[in-house]
Amino acid sequence: MLPFSYYYQAVIVPASICVPISVAAFNFSNTYRPMRIVLLYLIVSGSINLIAILNSHSNNLPLLHLYTVVEFVLLMLYFISINNNRQVLNVSYILMAVFPVLCIINVIFFQSKFQYNSYVRPVEGIILIGYCFLYFYNSTEVEMTDTWASKPFNWVNTGILLYFSCSLFLFIFSNVIHLTLSREAKTFMLNLHDTLVLIMYILFAIGFSKCKRSPTISMS
Amino acid sequence: MQAIADNLYVLIITGIAGSFLLVVSFIVIQVRNQNKFLKQRAQLQQVELQHQQELLKTVIVSQEEERKRIGQDLHDDVGTALSNLRIIIEMFNLDTVASRADFSTSSKRLIDKVIQDVRHISHNLSPPGIELYGFMGALEELCEFITLSGKLHIHIDNQAGVAPDELSQAASISLYRVMEELLNNTIKHADANRVDITFATTQDSMLVSYHDDGKGMAPEVRQGKGMGQKNIESRLGIIDAGFTITTAPGKGFTMHITIKKQKG
Numbered sequence: 001m002l003p004f005s006y007y008y009q010a011v012i013v014p015a016s017i018c019v020p021i022s023v024a025a026f027n028f029s030n031t032y033r034p035m036r037i038v039l040l041y042l043i044v045s046g047s048i049n050l051i052a053i054l055n056s057h058s059n060n061l062p063l064l065h066l067y068t069v070v071e072f073v074l075l076m077l078y079f080i081s082i083n084n085n086r087q088v089l090n091v092s093y094i095l096m097a098v099f100p101v102l103c104i105i106n107v108i109f110f111q112s113k114f115q116y117n118s119y120v121r122p123v124e125g126i127i128l129i130g131y132c133f134l135y136f137y138n139s140t141e142v143e144m145t146d147t148w149a150s151k152p153f154n155w156v157n158t159g160i161l162l163y164f165s166c167s168l169f170l171f172i173f174s175n176v177i178h179l180t181l182s183r184e185a186k187t188f189m190l191n192l193h194d195t196l197v198l199i200m201y202i203l204f205a206i207g208f209s210k211c212k213r214s215p216t217i218s219m220s
Numbered sequence: 221m222q223a224i225a226d227n228l229y230v231l232i233i234t235g236i237a238g239s240f241l242l243v244v245s246f247i248v249i250q251v252r253n254q255n256k257f258l259k260q261r262a263q264l265q266q267v268e269l270q271h272q273q274e275l276l277k278t279v280i281v282s283q284e285e286e287r288k289r290i291g292q293d294l295h296d297d298v299g300t301a302l303s304n305l306r307i308i309i310e311m312f313n314l315d316t317v318a319s320r321a322d323f324s325t326s327s328k329r330l331i332d333k334v335i336q337d338v339r340h341i342s343h344n345l346s347p348p349g350i351e352l353y354g355f356m357g358a359l360e361e362l363c364e365f366i367t368l369s370g371k372l373h374i375h376i377d378n379q380a381g382v383a384p385d386e387l388s389q390a391a392s393i394s395l396y397r398v399m400e401e402l403l404n405n406t407i408k409h410a411d412a413n414r415v416d417i418t419f420a421t422t423q424d425s426m427l428v429s430y431h432d433d434g435k436g437m438a439p440e441v442r443q444g445k446g447m448g449q450k451n452i453e454s455r456l457g458i459i460d461a462g463f464t465i466t467t468a469p470g471k472g473f474t475m476h477i478t479i480k481k482q483k484g
Contacts, residue, residue, distance in 0.1 A: 136250060144258060148251040158247050165243045169235035176228060185229050192236060 005187050010053055013194040017046040020204040030211040034081040038156055038204060041074040062113040064121075069100045072124045075160065079131040082153055088134070095127060116174035125164040125171055132161035152207040159203030163196050275457065278450040290341060297337040305330045346393070354385035355392040359399055359417075371407050373414045380421040383481070387426070391479060394455040395428070401448050401455075402430050402475065410434025410473060421481075428477040436467045 024031060024039045031039065048067045052060045076096045083089055099120075106120045107113050135157050148154055170177070170193050177189055305327060312323045349358030356378060363374040378384065387395065399417070406412050412434030420427045456463055456477065466474040 136246075140250075140253075144254055144261075147258060148254045158243075161247075162240070162243050165239040166236045168239065169232045173228065173232055177232070181229055189229075189232065192233075 005191055009190055009194050010056070013198050014046070014049050014053060016198050016201050017042055017049070020201050020208055021046070023205045023208040027208055027211050030213055031208065032211070032213075034078055035152055035156070035208060035211055037074060037078040037081055038207070041071070041078065042201075042204065044070055044074065059114050061116065065103060065107055065113050065117050068117055068121050068124055069103050072096075072099050072127075075128055076131075078156075079128075079135070082135065085138075099124065099127070111175075116171075116178060118172060118174045118176075121171040121174070122168055125168045128160055128164050129168075132157045132164075150210055152210040155203045155207030155210060159200040159207070162203070163200040166196050167193060275450060275454045279454050282451055290345070293337070293341050298334055298341075301330050301334045301337065305334075350389070350392050350396060355387055355396060356384050356419075358392075358396055359384075362396075362400065362403070363417075366403060366407070372403070372412065374403070375414065375416050377416065377418045380419040380426055383421045383426045384419050386481075387479065388459075391459045391461075394459045395461075395477075395479070398452050398455050398477070399430070401452050405448050406432045406434060406473070410436075412472070424481055426479045426481060428479070429474070430477070431472060431474045433472045436469050436471045436473055438469050 021039065021042050024035070024042075045067070048063055048070065052063045052067075055063070073096055076092055076099075080089060080092050080096075083092070102123070103117065103120050106117060110119055111117055135153065139151075139154070170189060177186060181189070308323060308326050308330070312320075349361045352358075353361070356376075360376060363376060366372050367374050384392075384395075403415065406415055410432050412432040415430070415432045418427075418429040418431075420429070453463075459479065461477055461479040463475060463477045466476075
């Protein structure tokens with residue numbers, strides 16, 4: 001009999017992506033551009049995960065390199081769509097163009113496509129954490145009309161912030177973990193990572209459920 | 221090597237737990253602050269609403285009191301005089317010369333009283349001086365009347381030129397009523413000898429300063445605003461004028477009013 005970790009990592013957590021996608025589909029008429037980008041991110045992310053699971057008998061790490069670029073571009077598009085500041089937008093476009101190039105340089109010169117991309121994925125995490133903090137910083141500048149919980153972006157940004165902040169250590173040490181830790185320790189680490197993913201999906205689902213028409217964009 | 225791997229395992233778990241704690245704390249603090257801010261704003265709005273309702277109530281009560289007073293004036297003064305006139309007419313005896321002379325004198329006296337009473341009531345309703353002599357003329361007339369009664373010495377210093385007379389009719393009447401109310405309060409409660417009213421002007425507003433040398437009042441007394449003060453506040457609110465009050469026991473009473481000049 002296969003252990004619980006197997007079902008948790010290969011079935012439960014990957015399938016949990018259906019929760020935010022279902023909520024988004026159910027509330028689709030109330031969603032707006034930034035939330036639709038998040039939905040696209042979930043669909044693309046789910047598809048790549050599915051391909052990775054189907055190819056789990058061989059080394060599927062090249063997919064992680066591709067996933068990192070796609071994830072970064074889509075999440076940057078999300079942050080661009082909730083941002084009005086010209087300077088921030090300019091920096092965002094530059095980052096969107098430069099980061100994929102960095103990933104290509106990394107895979108050509110520094111880390112093999114069959115290794116974890118532990119140089120660029122933490123960079124991605126740090127940039128996205130920065131954008132989350134920028135959102136929360138700016139949300140205190142604008143006039144507050146609704147409660148924190150009623151704003152979908154608060155939930156989505158909390159999900160992104162929580163996942164990338166906590167997973168940062170896993171991203172940085174991914175190759176070291178793979179090479180040095182015992183099988184049990186590696187399984188535990190993966191379970192931990194998957195739990196963070198699960199929390200992020202749940203927070204996204206709450207965010208989608210809070211969508212109403214005529215949103216107030218709270219970044220400046 | 222195993223020890224290093226174990227160490228790394230613990231370090232990563234600690235790092236993840238620390239990050240988790242930091243992010244959760246950050247979000248909790250943000251939610252708490254935001255909700256606290258919204259709660260405070262709701263409370264403030266509630267207080268503001270309550271204040272507006274109180275002002276509205278004051279306006280309604282004052283209006284009713286004014287009507288009652290006019291009714292009473294008409295009944296007591298004009299009504300009584302006209303009743304007396306009716307009795308005189310009824311008792312008039314055309315045959316006697318003395319009665320004819322008395323009739324004429326008494327009737328004229330009563331008619332003059334009615335004319336004076338009606339003028340007095342109408343003057344109270346709408347100060348005619350404002351239309352005839354402008355705001356300053358009407359105020360000077362009021363102050364002269366009070367000064368002549370010996371209750372108070374009032375000194376007006378107009379450094380604003382024609383600005384007070386250029387106020388709109390609504391602003392003039394409101395400001396006149398405010399001055400009337402302030403003088404009334406000074407006479408009734410302040411035990412003052414002298415009042416100074418100063419008019420000054422800036423580029424976009426007119427400043428009115430009212431000061432009496434009376435006994436002043438403590439802040440806690442000022443908190444429980446009387447009808448007169450609410451009336452002042454309500455009238456100034458209607459013409460969008462700002463005001464500040466400075467007073468303390470033994471320091472007199474000072475009020476600064478700022479009225480925005482009308483553009484164009």
